[in-house]
Amino acid sequence: MKDFATKAKGAAIDIKGVSKHYGRFKALDDVDLQIQPGEFMSFLGPSGSGKTTTLNLIAGFTDLTRGEIRLDERSIGNTPAHKRNIGVVFQHYALFPHMTVAKNVAYPLQQRRVPKPAREAAVRETLAKVQLQDFAHRYPSELSGGQQQRVALARAMVFDPSVLLMDEPLGALDKKLREFLQLEIKRIHRELGSTFVYVTHDQEEALVLSDRIAVFNKGKIEQVGTGMELYTKPRTLFVGQFIGESSVLRGAHVEDGGAAVFTINGTPVRAARPAAGEGAHVILLRPETVSVHGAASDAPEGANRLTGTVTEALYLGSGVKYEVTIPGGTVISARMANAERLLTIGEEATVAWQPQDSILLADDGSAAQM
Template sequence: MNSETNAEPGVRIANLTKRYGAKTVVDDISIDIERGEFVTFLGPSGSGKTTTLSMIAGFTDVTSGDIEIHDRSVSAIPPHKRDIGMVFQNYALFPHRTVRGNIAFPLERRQVPKARIASQIDDALDMVYMREYAERYPQELSGGQQQRVALARALVYNPAVLLMDEPLGALDKKLRDWLQGEIKRIHREVRSTFLYVTHDQEEALSLSDRIAVFNDGRIEQLGTPQELYESPSTLFVGTFVGDSTLVRASDAQPVAGGLTEALAYGRRVAGRGSLTGEEGAVLIRPENIKLIPADAPTPDANCALPVSLLTATYLGEAWRYEFRLPDGSIGMAKVDGATRTLQPGEEALAVWAPDNAVVLSYDDRHDQFRT
């Protein structure tokens, strides 16, 4: 979590539910977000993340539960009285207004004195590096420039909370990466509470203090980017957040050191966890797998499985290998170094240290695995 947050309540969601007829889209979720925190709602399409953001904004009615902003319930308050800013994927700029006119609009709606409007607009333009474009119209700007104007318009009146719904989804990767850095910089400067929706796990990892991973209308896990990547609590989280190799295993037994051992393809394998007698899977991140020749001795205390190499892709700083496990499933390893030592078609051993893996168990609620 951001060390600069002051631990005061920013947004509190309590038992929030949204139903459309018999269909439950958001299912009894609760989350406390600190003032000044950057929290991302991450999940696939239809997981409930955008509906949750829309209820916080006031655009979608709540079926049950409550939403508080700065210790004030806003569930029955109209959107324009919730002290929030909103940035959309499609920018939503007024085509007949200049950049300056677009940024002025929320100040005019709030009847800010004209003497203050000009200086607040200039401050907002400087924040997004758009002062020289102040008299241009939206159609005269690039997509990235339009999104910066939308961001300035949402922040010009210093809202308590800024909501962003897939704001970079329409931009190319290079521009998206650059704007991610700009959003992080602006968050540090304004210190407002930011709530961000995306289905892009790399974007979520890059931007967030914490991430709420949505699945099937519920929050599957809430944690820091490092917690979600290194210690996923479910197979859904582990496979949605980052690349991974999954080794199916059975007869799980806890052993010393907070580890679980299980049987996979006739070999004992291990990872962090404390399962007993369950079917499960060992999840290993690609950078934590080493590939060695099939006839090489296995390093002490490490796990090893025989694999067949399928592809080798040069990434500049590393090689990414895809390989086939004994049951036919596909795994991945990312090996540092510019020299390729193994070739596609070779037999090899995939090796990992148990501390660098996680053992997950089966749960038929999602037809997935869980710790």
């Protein structure tokens, strides 16, 4: 795991057995999570999974039902939000329309009774960090959406918080601007050394920004890890499908000499290792590990092979994307860097992959049935 000890400004966050109930509804159910000082942690998951609830509990906007949250070993469950020294950036900016950019950014310092000379110096320095030093005298209505979001970021960090929380701050922006601001946020995090906690439902955004990602589902955390760990070694079928593109194969499953063998439409396919735990299992495939061939004889030696029909064929310049539907209706996706020719829709094809590329997971029912 990455060492964040050199980023002394950031605070450690320790979430222990935290739950939040609204009547009988469990928005958050017994969550544990440790965030290191100076780490960039993203909360990723579908709507209603508990990620924003967790952020609001850290910020102090919502009361705990059960459990404890500690900030640098100090319990903050009973500490009012304005005394937690935490910066927050919202999706909809929440800027004061009657104030200039400089006054918006200065507002947290005024509330803390920072003397005017120090306040003005901090505003200048912070606006320079978000590259808005020339916009200090403009009003929010005179700025683009991206500029307004950078003002909101500057206001959240001007008082030098140990923790900065962001709740889908780029959700209202177009793709190109989002990508630009992702890099800006990453740069600012490196410069500040504060602990960043970022809520998003966009997996690509989480992969670009984060040191680690906590994947939420139905009020619980399914897995915490780096983007690479979550993609290559998912612990659950939900994580495997939520992070990146994948195909899921179900079939009759047996163990054979330390390997797992599935019979799919009468054809045996193998995984390189036995299944962990008892119960039904599935094979999850990443598209870049799958190749598509017009003839079975063209498939690599030792590969698993299934036949089907090409139902999508896209030339992407840098490669080819295929979708092949096998008997029973399962669709297998493939991305190939090179192809001698583009197979056509309706053509019979063979999909192939090596046994070590079969990710074996417990069948939790989160994928569509074959």
